Amino acid sequence: MKDKRAGELNNLEGFDNLDLISTTANWNKFNAVATLGLIHRGDESNALNLLDTYLRKGEPDQFGYLQGGALYAYGLIHINHSNPDVIAYFCEQLELATTASVRHGACLGFGVAALGTCNEKAYKQLYQALYRDDAVVGEAAGTAMGLVMAASLDKRAFDEMVQYISNTDHDKIQRGLRTGLALLAYGRMEEVEPWVTKLLKAKSNDVLRQTAVCMLAMAYAGSGKAEVVRRLLAKVAADPNPDVKRFAVIAVGFVLSKLVF
Known part of the structure; x- marks a missing residue:
């Protein structure tokens, strides 16, 4: 070889x-x-x-x-x-x-x-x-x-x-x-929350809700915050748009990155 x-x-x-x-x-x-x-x-x-x-x-x-x-x-x-x-x-x-x-x-x-x-x-x-x-x-x-x-x-x-x-x-x-x-939003954690809340309220614009989820992923990347993971999983379960669901699943991985189980 x-x-x-x-x-x-x-x-x-x-x-x-x-x-x-x-x-x-x-x-x-x-x-x-x-x-x-x-x-x-x-x-x-x-x-x-x-x-x-x-x-x-x-x-x-x-x-x-x-x-x-x-x-x-x-x-x-x-x-x-x-x-x-x-x-x-x-x-x-x-x-x-x-x-x-x-x-x-x-x-x-x-x-x-x-x-x-x-x-x-x-x-x-x-x-x-x-x-x-x-x-x-x-x-x-x-x-x-x-x-x-x-x-x-x-x-x-x-x-x-x-x-x-x-x-x-x-x-x-x-x-x-x-x-x-x-x-x-990278690394800004709780500071991003007002912005995310605003985007998640865009019920008629799927891209803005996708953006909110992606912002959460970057803001809390590597933090391991259980509450953020819970919120993202709720989007996976409840959002009607498949792309929002997909980005929420990916975002969970970002939040939980660097953790050792």
């Missing part, structure tokens, strides 16, 4: 990322390039050189999947280590982007680079991208807004994101905002 494993590893020697990416198509191109951000995470001084092939020179890619993936990778390399130059770079890329896939990658990259910084410039730029009301761009922008404002329980962000969920007909954008709103 060891000899077989060694042979497999030897076959990978000299493997060029370009070989793999050249065989992929569309969003697979995006994902393949984006993984380079995880491989090279922290190599900030060399980030643009590492991604240069996909950002500037690569094979013709009229829909921008390579460039979008590279922008996401650039953000992952700088995850939670953004500086004014990185913020300015992503603002410029969002302004210059001409396709939805490039904007999608720029939003996600922006979000992870500015994770938890509550950077006003980043939030405003992502908010503008959200208001393009494009499903692909809006999904990423909604998530990224939550990444930038993670754990902040920022009331303005909460109100704006909830309002957009209510106004848009794009389910992808609603999903992105649902994730973003959950991130606002």
